[in-house]
Amino acid sequence: MVEILMGRAMLELNQILRANEINFSILAALPALFLSLVVLMLLRASVKQDTRVEGRGKIARVQRRLLIVEVEKKIVQFQNCID
Structure with a gap:
């Protein structure tokens, strides 16, 4: 009877x-999912920082080009004054 x-x-x-x-399978997979x-969040944050730095680099590059153009204009003006 007991048997x-x-x-x-x-x-x-x-x-x-x-x-x-199924519940056990889901519970076992949760730590890996988290x-x-x-x-992914850390990677996304690092990529955003890289694009910001790259954008600053692009802005700095454009500013340097504008400075070079201004310097060239001043040199041309100086040469015209000398001539």
Whole structure:
């Protein structure tokens, strides 16, 4: 009689575990999912910083070119004054 009850209990427990197998799989995958999200956020933040720095570099390059143009204009004016 005890063996029959134990067998039923084991069968019911087995059915419960099979029904929750998907839940266990999801719970096992959650830490990896959170870790990958954190890594993606860090990568995204670093890429944004790189583009900002690159933009500043482009602006600085344009400003240097404008300064060079102004210097060339002054040199031409100076040469015209000398002539």
